[in-house]
Amino acid sequence: MAYSDRRNIHDRGIGFAATTIVTLTVVSVLLITTCFVLHCKGLSHKPQPNPAIIPEDNQTTEQAQTPENEPEVAPEPTFLDVHFIDVGQADAALVSCDGHHMLIDGGNGTDSSLIFSYLRDHDIAHLDYIIATHVHEDHIGGLSGALNFASVSKVYCTTSEYDSKVFSNLVKYTEKHGAEIEIPSVGDEFMLGGASVKILAVNSTSEINDTSIVLKIVHGENSFIFTGDAERATEQIILESGEEIKADVLKVGHHGSENATTYPFLREIMPKYAVISVGEGNTYGHPTEAVLSRLRDAEATVLRTDFHGDIIFESDGMNLTVTTEK
Ligand SMILES: [Zn+2]
Numbered sequence: 001m002a003y004s005d006r007r008n009i010h011d012r013g014i015g016f017a018a019t020t021i022v023t024l025t026v027v028s029v030l031l032i033t034t035c036f037v038l039h040c041k042g043l044s045h046k047p048q049p050n051p052a053i054i055p056e057d058n059q060t061t062e063q064a065q066t067p068e069n070e071p072e073v074a075p076e077p078t079f080l081d082v083h084f085i086d087v088g089q090a091d092a093a094l095v096s097c098d099g100h101h102m103l104i105d106g107g108n109g110t111d112s113s114l115i116f117s118y119l120r121d122h123d124i125a126h127l128d129y130i131i132a133t134h135v136h137e138d139h140i141g142g143l144s145g146a147l148n149f150a151s152v153s154k155v156y157c158t159t160s161e162y163d164s165k166v167f168s169n170l171v172k173y174t175e176k177h178g179a180e181i182e183i184p185s186v187g188d189e190f191m192l193g194g195a196s197v198k199i200l201a202v203n204s205t206s207e208i209n210d211t212s213i214v215l216k217i218v219h220g221e222n223s224f225i226f227t228g229d230a231e232r233a234t235e236q237i238i239l240e241s242g243e244e245i246k247a248d249v250l251k252v253g254h255h256g257s258e259n260a261t262t263y264p265f266l267r268e269i270m271p272k273y274a275v276i277s278v279g280e281g282n283t284y285g286h287p288t289e290a291v292l293s294r295l296r297d298a299e300a301t302v303l304r305t306d307f308h309g310d311i312i313f314e315s316d317g318m319n320l321t322v323t324t325e326k
Pocket of ligand 1: 090
């Protein structure tokens, strides 16, 4: 081959290489641009977690698990309120979350009309749950009043058979609404709107106060523990279970009896607020100085139905506020 021919081939070779490099560069730029646009688009479609209900340390995980192409939907706000109703020397608390309602105990038989009016005044015609923490009258007596006003889906108690007038009434009115008394198990969990409820104890011993259903409600960053009349033995069993029991609000066990709310139990809960449901001038000496002293040591703010009347907590999943009737 002549020199000039070889040069032509050589030149054509260089020309071909240059064209290839330019083409590759253009394709690369296009690819990078496309990836970048798609990536940004993907990010903009990621729904933001609701800071009201997801604890800060869980937010990253929540985002990572969200599918990229999910349409953008504003998170539903969720609100919880917990009413400790002043029923004197007895217990009754109404828990409402996002249009769902749960009544934990209903006071004495003589509180039936008060509970009836409370539900009527708050326009609550249906209860998702009734928790009868144990069979003593100061906890289940007024539940017939609730069931005279509102229908119910589920009724939990520690037993389905007990020989007393108020218990027979509870069975009768529960059945009137097509429900029956069920006995929950430790570890059972259910949702009440945006709040979760977990059973921490039930029938811990055969002593009736210690049969109490103990439960924890979690709403975003705020939490509540309800103890019924559970005392030391139940508290010990819960502690041994290793269950996470830290809570912002503790419904103090057994109206402030000295055999409940022991130091080890309090140390794990470390409540900001301790609510004592108790009757003015009651003959039991409740709440006892021993329990008030332990609550002072735990630096809990004590709220009492005998001093403050109805006590109402409100949670948006982040903030917790409390107002009292007096
Ligand atoms: Zn009681």
